[in-house]
Amino acid sequence: ELKVEQNPLFLSMQEGKNYTIYCNYSTTSDRLYWYRQDPGKSLESLFVLLSNGAVKQEGRLMASLDTKARLSTLHITAAVHDLSATYFCAVARPSGTYKYIFGTGTRLKVLA
Amino acid sequence: EPEVTQTPSHQVTQMGQEVILRCVPISNHLYFYWYRQILGQKVEFLVSFYNNEISEKSEIFDDQFSVERPDGSNFTLKIRSTKLEDSAMYFCASMVASGGSYEQYFGPGTRLTVT
Numbered sequence: 043e044l045k046v047e048q049n050p051l052f053l054s055m056q057e058g059k060n061y062t063i064y065c066n067y068s069t070t071s072d073r074l075y076w077y078r079q080d081p082g083k084s085l086e087s088l089f090v091l092l093s094n095g096a097v098k099q100e101g102r103l104m105a106s107l108d109t110k111a112r113l114s115t116l117h118i119t120a121a122v123h124d125l126s127a128t129y130f131c132a133v134a135r136p137s138g139t140y141k142y143i144f145g146t147g148t149r150l151k152v153l154a
Numbered sequence: 155e156p157e158v159t160q161t162p163s164h165q166v167t168q169m170g171q172e173v174i175l176r177c178v179p180i181s182n183h184l185y186f187y188w189y190r191q192i193l194g195q196k197v198e199f200l201v202s203f204y205n206n207e208i209s210e211k212s213e214i215f216d217d218q219f220s221v222e223r224p225d226g227s228n229f230t231l232k233i234r235s236t237k238l239e240d241s242a243m244y245f246c247a248s249m250v251a252s253g254g255s256y257e258q259y260f261g262p263g264t265r266l267t268v269t
Contacts (some may be wrong), residue, residue, distance in 0.1 A: 073256055083199070084245065084262045090255055090268040130197065139202040140249065140256045141187065146196050 043090050044069045050147035056153050058120050063148045065114040065131035073134040074114045075142070076105050078127045085130065089116075121152045158261035160246050166267045171237050175264045177229045177246030185249040186229045187258060188221065190214065192242045200244075203229065220243045236268045 045068040055061050065074070072093055089098045091107035091114060092128045098105050102125065104117045114131055116131040132142040159178045167173050179186050188200040201211045203221055211219075219234045229248075233240055243265050247258040 075257065085260045087260075090257050092255060118179075132197070134256050139204070140208060140251065140258075141199045141202050142184065142189075142247075142258060143199065144189075144197040144256075152261070 044071070044133060044135055044143045046131060046143050046145040048129075048131060048148050050148060051146060052149050052151075053152045055118075055121050057122055060120065061118050063116040063118075063129055063150075065116070065133075065145050067112050067133045067143075069113075070109070070112075071133045072107075072109050073136070073140075074107050075132045075134070076114070076116055077130045077132065079130060079147075080127050082138060088129075096144045118150075121150075123152050123154050126150055126152045158246055158248055158259050160244075160261035160264050162264060163262065164265045164267070166269065167236055169238060169268055173233050173236055173266065175231045175233075175244050175246075175266070177231075177248075177261055178227055179192050179229055179246065179248030180250070180259055181227070183248035183250045183259070185209075185251055185258075186221075186223065187243045187245065187247040187249070189260075190242045191245065191263075197245065200231075212266045233266075236266075241266055241268045 045063045074091045076088040089105040094109040102119045107114045128147045130147045131145040161176045191197045201215045202209045203246040218234045243263045245263045246261040249258045
């Protein structure tokens with residue numbers, strides 16, 4: 043069964059600092075998705091990564107995918123308070139129903 | 155831009171009561187899903203639905219749960235006799251599965267509170 047792990051679970055960082063969130067998964071897949079969730083809200087799609095070596099950037103966030111290492115990273119550059127949220131990665135099972143298996147989530151708090 | 159909608163946004167029910175959560179997927183999508191998120195935890199897969207039948211269900215999706223697509227637009231999740239532990243946010247998602255992205259589009263969620 044596909045397992046997805048994220049670390050860290052909690053991240054408190056100062057504004058202006060850089061940090062990386064890691065998402066590891068246990069079986070082959072080349073479809074990985076990053077979401078942002080604010081408290082009590084739905085899942086906001088951030089990035090769709092579809093192939094080995096994919097790199098996407100939006101503002102202060104950059105996501106990458108290494109399918110050989112079964113690893114995706116979400117890098118935060120010069121964090122600002124508005125980035126405070128919970129971030130989830132999700133891996134699509136590569137066949138069948140294409141269900142998503144979500145990571146445990148990383149709760150990010152950016153301190154002013 | 156088309157989006158997945160869900161109603162109600164919040165449902166409060168007493169233990170043992172039946173609830174129906176409703177979703178309207180994006181119109182040309184063919185795959186439909188329900189996920190659950192207990193407060194403070196990760197999002198968990200419940201069930202997938204394709205071609206008018208369940209294609210996969212998780213261990214959580216026991217006999218108390220059922221899904222239906224009654225009229226070609228709505229997609230519903232029914233819980234026959236709710237338990238306290240069913241309290242969670244329930245997300246509906248749909249996917250077209252063409253173009254290779256297999257990206258699911260999530261609705262805003264229904265918060266179910268069982269008292």
